[in-house]
Amino acid sequence: MLGLLLVIGGSWAASRIQSADGTRVTDIRFAGDNGTTLRALLYIPAGVDAAHKAPAILAVHGYINTAETQSAFAIEFARRGYVVLAIDQAGHGYSSGPAFANGFGGPASLRYLRSLPYVDTANIGLEGHSMGGWTVLAAASALPDGYRSIVLEGSSTGKPFAADGTPSWPRNVAVVFSRFDEFSTIMWGVDRAQDVATSPKLQALFGTTSPVIPGRIYGDIAAGTARRLTTPVATHPGDHISHAAVADSLDWFGRTLQGGEPRALTDHIWLTKELATGVALAGIVPLLVGAFSRLLALPPFAPLRRTPEPRVRRRDAQWRRSFWLTTLVPPLTLLPVFIAVTLLLPPSALLPQTVSTQVVLWMLVNAAITWALDRRQPPVPYVAPYWGRSLALALLTVGFAYALVEAIAALFIVDLRFWVVALKPLSAAQARMLPIYLLPMLLFFIVSQRALLGRLMVAGEGPWRQTFVAVGALAGGFALLLGLDYALLFATGRLPTGFDPLTTVIAIQFIPLLAALGVITVACWRRTASAIPGALLSALLVAWYVVAGTATQFG
Incomplete structure (x- = not known):
């Protein structure tokens, strides 16, 4: 009941917030290039129709995200009178085609936005974060007269995925590049994000040979040559939850587009929506544990009900x-x-999915390491599992949660998310991919959870302490190492793992995901005395989370 309350209540509240001031939010599909289909969230402010046209903004997320990641920007744009088309890039979310194809879906999306009868086509802005910046630059290249201004959030002009910026292209561009952006070398060729003003590539865009002065407008808005750099205090993924980054975008479109409704740059409601979907996401954990417990109480699953007897007697050196x-x-x-x-x-x-393949291979490597280390220690008492009943229990538990998430998406047009951590329904194509990644994940969870429960659960300790140990063992290492990584970034401006910033950013998701798995693992084990039901449940949940939440590169 707690899980249901959090999931449904948080989702309902988020839906109300994103529809504030009469904004209509719809989940749409439209034709992309080369026979593809693109998905988007369309935000239409109150009072906008064919007789009362409004300026519009195409908003695009970055790599391995979806349209919902742009909620902070889309909600605030719509509150200021802009029609907003927030798309899933090609190969992301529910848009078909492989990632990186067809200008990332940008040209087709701009054409669609311009075709809407209630859009003022003389006042269209483009906003993109990270790879989304390259998406809107592809749109600007394909339709050079189809937009009026651009905001590049944590993104850049130039190779490998965009044309070089010049003092006259793109039109009226604002660069919002945070001071601790992990991708400064890739984007602007500087080792530290706070040195972006000295980037030769940025200076070429601004038409100067001197360091760019943040906040100063270069060029002329009326002529389409205006440029501005702002440097909010945030990281690359932090742009999505930065009031300053959102305000910088609002301010630029307020200056360069006509027809928007003035509001204070500090008047934001998007964070409340983010917190509401975060509450809904957190509710999945008690929902799964509660559903597992209720199903376990039914007669068909009676043979699974056991009380565990840990063999470890104390916390010694071993x-x-x-x-x-x-x-x-x-x-x-x-x-x-x-x-x-x-x-x-x-x-x-x-x-077909690079990140899912990376996760699976990482799991297999760690399963092999765990198995090798486990062989050197005394054997753990093995509780013979009822495989069929355990699988049915896991499928019913995760199936209940999945059906609820599907219903939430249909009724409220939100996903369960906080920041970049999101649980979404699978597309048909993703559902077909799921078994490929599910089976090796299952092997990993059987090996790792059996070792975790056999080696770290201590006799006589209560559920809270055992859960704390599991959460610390699973998520603590990531929290510790990423904490050191980012402490050095904030202290020196350089990320120690900056040679692979993408994996570093992806690793952030491991902390809440593994913490949730720690809670679920101990809860299932304490009710069944076996690692198998919890391992099956964890594999289903993680395979769903990973496959639905990343990009498809082959299609």
């Missing part, structure tokens, strides 16, 4: 060694495995 190996080895193997997949295993029909 226990501490097991704990630190469990918490430190997985984060230390993440970067090498992810880089190896990028270099050696291109996407294919068998493995």
Whole structure:
């Protein structure tokens, strides 16, 4: 009941917030290029129709995100009278076609936005974060007269995915590049984001040979040559939850587009919506544990009900060694495995999603390490599982949560999300991919959860302490190493793992996901005395989360 209350209540509140001031939000599909279909969230302010046209903004998320990631921007744009088309890039979310294809979906999306009868086509803005910036630049290249101004959030002009910027192209461009952006080398060729003003590529865009002065407008808005740099205090993914980054975009479109409604730049409601969907996302954990418990109470699952008897009697040196190996080895193997997949295993029909492939190979490597280490220690008492009943229990538990998430998306047009951590329904294409990644994940969770429960659960300790141990063992290493990584970034301006900033940013999601799995793992084990039901449930949940939440590179 707690889980249902959090999921439904949070989603309902988020829906109300994003529809504030009479904004209509609809989930739409439209034709892309080369036979593809693109998906978008369309925000239409109150009073806008064919007789009362409004300025419009195409808003685009970055790599391995979806339209909902742009909620902060879309909500505030719509509140100021702009029609907003927030798309799923090609190969992301529910848009078909492989990622990176067809200008990332940008040209087709701008054409569609211009075709809407209630859009003032003389006042269209383009806003994109990270790879979304390259998406809107592709749209600007394809329709050079189809827009009036651009905001590049944590993004850049130039190779490999965009044309070089000049003092006259793109039109009226604002660069919002945060002071601790992890992608400064890739985007602007500088080691530290706070040195972006000295970037030769940025200076070429601004038509100057001197460091660009943040906040100063270069060029002329009326002539379409205006440029401005702002540097909010945030990271690359932090742009999505930065009041300053959102305000900088609002201010630029207020200056360069006509027809918007003036509001104070500090008047924001998007964070409340983000917190509401965050509450809904958090509700999934008690929902799953509660559903598992209720189903376990039914007669068909009676043979699974057992009380565990941990063999570990105290936290001695061996226990501490097991704990630190469990918490430190997985984060230390993440970067090498992810880089190896990028270099050696291109996407294919068998493995169409690069990030999902990276996660699976990382899991298999860690399963092998865990198995090798486990062999050196005394055997853990093994509770023979009822495989069929355990699988049915896991399927029903996750199926209940999945049906609820599907209903939430249909009724409220929101997903369960906080920041870049989101649980979304699968598309038909993603559902077909799911078994490819599910089976190796299942192997990992059987090996890892059996080791975790056998080596770290101590006899006589209560559920809260056992859960705290599991959460610390699974998520603690990532929290510790990423904490050090970002502490050095904030202290020096340089990210120690900056040679692979994408994996670093992806790793942030591991902390809440593994913490949730720690709670679920202990809860299932305490009710069944076996690692198998919890491992099955965890594999289903993580496969759903990963496959629905990343990009498809082969299609």
